[in-house]
Amino acid sequence: MRADARRNRDRIVDVAGVAIAEHGADASLEEIARRAGVGSATLHRHFPTRQALLEAVFTGRVEALCDRARVLAADLPPGRALVAWLREVGRHAAANRGLAASLARAADPSLGSACHAMITTAAEELASAARRAGDVRADVAVVDLLKLANAVSLSAEGDPAEADRLLTLALDGIRPRP
Numbered sequence: 001m002r003a004d005a006r007r008n009r010d011r012i013v014d015v016a017g018v019a020i021a022e023h024g025a026d027a028s029l030e031e032i033a034r035r036a037g038v039g040s041a042t043l044h045r046h047f048p049t050r051q052a053l054l055e056a057v058f059t060g061r062v063e064a065l066c067d068r069a070r071v072l073a074a075d076l077p078p079g080r081a082l083v084a085w086l087r088e089v090g091r092h093a094a095a096n097r098g099l100a101a102s103l104a105r106a107a108d109p110s111l112g113s114a115c116h117a118m119i120t121t122a123a124e125e126l127a128s129a130a131r132r133a134g135d136v137r138a139d140v141a142v143v144d145l146l147k148l149a150n151a152v153s154l155s156a157e158g159d160p161a162e163a164d165r166l167l168t169l170a171l172d173g174i175r176p177r178p
Helices: 003-023 029-036 040-046 050-075 078-095 097-104 110-132 142-156 160-174
Strands: none
Touching: 003 029, 003 040, 003 050, 029 040, 029 050, 050 078, 050 097, 050 110, 078 110, 078 142, 078 160, 110 142, 142 160
């Protein structure tokens, strides 16, 4: 892809992410093109369907979330890295509610499977390090941690302080018992 075409594509995805956060998965494609500074034809050349654009936004967000796991693992002790990342998983879940639901209706389930695998792998790496450090009980399953972070996010209904408080309470249960 030419450099200018790549910049246009990246700008469309960035703007679409903001528009989806503001208006949900049904955000106007024409408004996205306008905000990105491209014509409708350019948007449709890169993303022939709304689904293709939604998939690009979601995949980018999942990749960023997984990249963040690696940064936290390098910068923090294992237990703190896991907890910090689970908080980010909760924010990710809250920010992607409409997007995830829209993608779940897609005919191709491979995107969901690929993104789930990426998130599970990142979580397992953090949880394994936390277990080895003695920061997390040996019987804590990664799937349970991810469900917990998502459930807290959904129950807090967009209130980040409430989500943080509830996640803190829940995460106290994953620490080893004295």
